[in-house]
Amino acid sequence: MKYELLFALANKGILLSTSFFIILILIVGIGFSQIGESSEKTLLAIIWIAISLSSLLSIKTMFQEDFDDGTLDLYILSNTSIETIIFIKSIVHWITTNLPIIILIPLISFPLGITIYHSILICFVMLLSTPALSFISTIGAALTLGEKGGNLLISIFILPTFLPIIIFGMKISLLITNSTYDIMAHLILFALSLICIAITPFITSLIIKIHYT
Amino acid sequence: MNLIGSSLSCKRDGKLIFSDLSFKIKSGDVCFIKGPNGSGKSTLLRLLAGFIKVWTGKVSLNNEDITNRNDIIYNNFFYIGHSNSLKNYLTVKQQIDFWEGISEKKYNFESDSFNLKKILNRRIYECSEGQKRRVGLSRLSIDDKKVLLLDEPTTSLDIENVSRLKNYLKDHQKKGGIAIVASHETFISSNNQDIILTLNPPKNRERDPFL
Numbered sequence: 001m002k003y004e005l006l007f008a009l010a011n012k013g014i015l016l017s018t019s020f021f022i023i024l025i026l027i028v029g030i031g032f033s034q035i036g037e038s039s040e041k042t043l044l045a046i047i048w049i050a051i052s053l054s055s056l057l058s059i060k061t062m063f064q065e066d067f068d069d070g071t072l073d074l075y076i077l078s079n080t081s082i083e084t085i086i087f088i089k090s091i092v093h094w095i096t097t098n099l100p101i102i103i104l105i106p107l108i109s110f111p112l113g114i115t116i117y118h119s120i121l122i123c124f125v126m127l128l129s130t131p132a133l134s135f136i137s138t139i140g141a142a143l144t145l146g147e148k149g150g151n152l153l154i155s156i157f158i159l160p161t162f163l164p165i166i167i168f169g170m171k172i173s174l175l176i177t178n179s180t181y182d183i184m185a186h187l188i189l190f191a192l193s194l195i196c197i198a199i200t201p202f203i204t205s206l207i208i209k210i211h212y213t
Numbered sequence: 214m215n216l217i218g219s220s221l222s223c224k225r226d227g228k229l230i231f232s233d234l235s236f237k238i239k240s241g242d243v244c245f246i247k248g249p250n251g252s253g254k255s256t257l258l259r260l261l262a263g264f265i266k267v268w269t270g271k272v273s274l275n276n277e278d279i280t281n282r283n284d285i286i287y288n289n290f291f292y293i294g295h296s297n298s299l300k301n302y303l304t305v306k307q308q309i310d311f312w313e314g315i316s317e318k319k320y321n322f323e324s325d326s327f328n329l330k331k332i333l334n335r336r337i338y339e340c341s342e343g344q345k346r347r348v349g350l351s352r353l354s355i356d357d358k359k360v361l362l363l364d365e366p367t368t369s370l371d372i373e374n375v376s377r378l379k380n381y382l383k384d385h386q387k388k389g390g391i392a393i394v395a396s397h398e399t400f401i402s403s404n405n406q407d408i409i410l411t412l413n414p415p416k417n418r419e420r421d422p423f424l
Binding site: 069073212 | 262263264265287288290291292294295296297298299300312315316317352
């Protein structure tokens with residue numbers, strides 16, 4: 001785990017994803033401001049879209065680098081199960097791409113008209129739902145292993161599967177800004193997230209094993 | 214301990230890489246795989262390491278059929294391929310720590326089979342190719358498995374370090390281990406009883422999959 005973090009940090013994924021996130025928010029925000037539609041609703045939508053796009057950014061390197069330099073061979077031959085390694089890799093991916101963005105959200109949403117209290121609640125929702133994005137993305141990373149220019153392919157495979165998370169996340173965020181509360185929506189979102197965390201390491205490891213044989 | 218392969222053949226992307234290959238290796242043997250480029254040396258090693266499925270034939274270890282039994286293979290076989298499995302931004306020390314973490318065993322700095330003490334604090338990207346290979350080979354003495362599968366282990370090593378590798382293999386022989394080495398060079402060990410396995414590309418193959 002320690003070394004996976006080190007590897008991820010050395011790749012400068014944090015800088016990449018956070019700057020991508022900020023730039024995306026700024027550009028789309030400015031675009032919307034021209035048509036006078038820049039309400040907090042559109043801002044929320046932009047945040048959710050931006051966070052799902054940026055979690056796909058550095059996903060390609062997740063297995064590709066290990067595959068190229070032979071570390072993945074080593075993982076497969078070692079006694080540690082490949083599922084555990086995928087789980088650790090997904091957590092590290094989440095820590096290095098989504099977590100910094102979530103920390104940023106109160107900072108950028110306050111000047112744009114969402115109250116601190118609401119943005120912290122939204123952050124909390126994101127904290128619980130975005131791990132699913134990282135975990136789902138590993139499937140795409142495993143599928144495009146050894147494929148050149150697989151990044152676009154990953155987006156095509158994986159973005160549609162983000163939909164449930166985005167739909168429920170968006171719904172809950174809207175409810176929060178209206179100061180209402182819907183326990184069912186919360187439960188469904190967190191259940192989705194937990195299911196993804198529980199299942200995807202097994203799917204991904206299966207794909208990697210098939211890739212090898 | 215013995216390792217027997219009987220009439221092995223392997224297909225990759227629908228093409229036959231080698232066929233009807235048989236060998237018998239017993240404790241203390243070093244087996245050299247020879248053959249021209251593209252004759253399937255690496256494929257054979259990867260097949261024995263369990264990365265590639267056996268098409269036909271049988272591999273058995275101690276008279277137990279281990280064809281496509283990856284659980285047994287992983288516990289007894291140790292594979293080092295062309296690549297050294299190194300991360301450029303780690304130091305040699307960190308890289309070894311990382312491997313120690315994976316295999317839960319320690320690199321023996323007392324004997325220091327691959328002479329790494331001097332370059333421990335160097336980053337991998339600062340190392341020469343030969344030094345990288347030495348760091349890659351140091352995995353051998355971290356993880357002490359019975360069957361070693363080495364793919365071109367002497368690439369970019371100087372004479373001194375080739376002899377270190379020889380010494381390591383001799384020690385491994387004495388301990389009753391098996392080593393299977395794909396190499397163009399002959400570094401025959403002391404007892405001159407090494408098995409040499411020559412691979413020839415099948416004649417009916419239309420196209421070389423590695424070109």
